[in-house]
Amino acid sequence: MTDHILHLKCLICGKTYAPDEIAYVCPDHGAEGIVDVQYDYDLIGRRISQGDLLYNTNYTIWRYKPLLPINRDSKVPPLTVGWTPLYRTRRLAAELGLKQLWVKDDGRLPTASFKDRASAIAVIKAQEQQATMIAVASTGNAAAALSGLCASVGQPNIIFVPETAPPAKIAQLLVFGSQVILVKGSYDDAFELCLQAAAKYGWYNRNTGYNPYMTEGKKTVSYEICEQLGWRAPDRIFVSVGDGCIIGGIHKGLTDLLELGWINRMPKLMGVQAAGSAYLYEAWQNGEDVLIKPPIKATTIADSISAGLPRDRLKAMRAVRETQGAFISVTDKEILAAIPALARPTGIFAEPAGAAAYAGLVKAVNEGLVSANERIVVINTGNGLKDVASAMTAVQQIGTQAQRVEPSLAALERIIL
Numbered sequence: 001m002t003d004h005i006l007h008l009k010c011l012i013c014g015k016t017y018a019p020d021e022i023a024y025v026c027p028d029h030g031a032e033g034i035v036d037v038q039y040d041y042d043l044i045g046r047r048i049s050q051g052d053l054l055y056n057t058n059y060t061i062w063r064y065k066p067l068l069p070i071n072r073d074s075k076v077p078p079l080t081v082g083w084t085p086l087y088r089t090r091r092l093a094a095e096l097g098l099k100q101l102w103v104k105d106d107g108r109l110p111t112a113s114f115k116d117r118a119s120a121i122a123v124i125k126a127q128e129q130q131a132t133m134i135a136v137a138s139t140g141n142a143a144a145a146l147s148g149l150c151a152s153v154g155q156p157n158i159i160f161v162p163e164t165a166p167p168a169k170i171a172q173l174l175v176f177g178s179q180v181i182l183v184k185g186s187y188d189d190a191f192e193l194c195l196q197a198a199a200k201y202g203w204y205n206r207n208t209g210y211n212p213y214m215t216e217g218k219k220t221v222s223y224e225i226c227e228q229l230g231w232r233a234p235d236r237i238f239v240s241v242g243d244g245c246i247i248g249g250i251h252k253g254l255t256d257l258l259e260l261g262w263i264n265r266m267p268k269l270m271g272v273q274a275a276g277s278a279y280l281y282e283a284w285q286n287g288e289d290v291l292i293k294p295p296i297k298a299t300t301i302a303d304s305i306s307a308g309l310p311r312d313r314l315k316a317m318r319a320v321r322e323t324q325g326a327f328i329s330v331t332d333k334e335i336l337a338a339i340p341a342l343a344r345p346t347g348i349f350a351e352p353a354g355a356a357a358y359a360g361l362v363k364a365v366n367e368g369l370v371s372a373n374e375r376i377v378v379i380n381t382g383n384g385l386k387d388v389a390s391a392m393t394a395v396q397q398i399g400t401q402a403q404r405v406e407p408s409l410a411a412l413e414r415i416i417l
């Protein structure tokens with residue numbers, strides 16, 4: 001029923017496994033042994049064509065179901081995931097001296113971040129295996145996404161987040177009815193605890209960079225971007241990077257489209273990291289091997305991309321190297337500045353990790369890394385309402401504030417004229 005999957009291939013040793021042979025990673029390397037889902041593109045090409053999509057009115061990620069690692073007859077969750085707007089942003093482009101710039105707004109997904117794309121797949125995979133419980137460790141958004149998607153199908157779930165996660169994200173978990181474990185430690189601590197507990201109690205594990213199917217949900221953004229651009233792939237895609245699962249997924253989606261012959265060239269992938277959590281940027285700059293580079297201590301206001309040891313570092317490195325892209329590092333100050341800078345000419349309100357992608361574009365333009373004629377896509381991965389405290393800091397940083405007034409016209413005129 002998943003006859004379109006050839007095998008799962010270990011990124012470290014290249015060994016292949018049948019999909020039902022291993023649950024998550026290559027057993028030869030512990031939690032590091034991330035595998036890639038490999039497909040029979042001939043078979044997929046016979047099941048779905050670009051022509052079919054023209055007449056498909058299902059505007060969710062499920063319009064690409066034959067390209068996803070799920071059974072053909074599996075039921076999909078009812079929340080609408082996918083087909084977020086790809087805005088052509090002319091004023092923003094003009095400010096940067098660019099001609100063609102789009103923003104893909106994944107802050108519009110049901111739980112307000114990109115992670116819904118992956119969690120939707122996790123819920124289906126868990127239900128295919130009749131899992132009684134799904135677990136995840138997350139900086140907040142993957143948790144909220146799993147929590148919301150589970151609520152939509154009545155699936156019990158348990159969530160491990162660092163106790164420092166922004167309150168809005170924790171509120172989402174509690175509202176959706178998850179069992180919430182606030183870990184006194186970092187995301188990396190939460191990740192380890194979740195791994196151990198899931199293994200011990202037999203829970204289905206959604207962890208990023210461990211569960212191979214999360215990349216497969218995230219890749220749908222590439223299908224959408226290319227379809228929304230009439231199958232003319234952009235020249236570059238900017239996205240922020242923490243664990244590296246999103247950028248790996250973007251690369252996977254583009255690879256699928258190239259294999260199917262639906263696009264004819266690979267965009268350059270630009271991974272933007274926070275300077276305080278720049279493991280991959282450093283490794284890329286210095287030519288370090290990410291299999292032996294030790295963890296760093298991560299601190300950034302962009303909590304969603306704070307990762308001391310990026311779990312999907314192999315896929316992320318490959319995404320940037322194989323596409324002749326680049327990693328870019330931006331400071332917290334630049335990230336905060338990017339929130340209003342992106343919002344004011346577009347109406348798109350991003351959380352810090354979402355705005356980081358735009359901060360990366362600004363830096364790339366200033367450093368002459370992109371040329372004016374390129375067709376560029378920036379992905380906003382999370383909604384600004386996820387982290388109101390950072391948004392308030394951002395506007396204070398540029399000297400914007402509300403004006404208080406007594407409720408009379410005379411008083412109003414004294415301040416606005």
Ligand SMILES: *Cc1c(COP(=O)(O)O)cnc(C)c1O
Pocket residue numbers: 113114115141142208240241242243244245246247304305351353354381382383
């Ligand atoms: C998770 C997340 C990212 C980074 O994705 P990785 O797969 O960890 O690289 C970026 N932005 C937001 C808003 C996120 O939630």
Ligand SMILES: [Zn+2]
Pocket residue numbers: 010011012013014015026027028029033
């Ligand atoms: Zn292996």
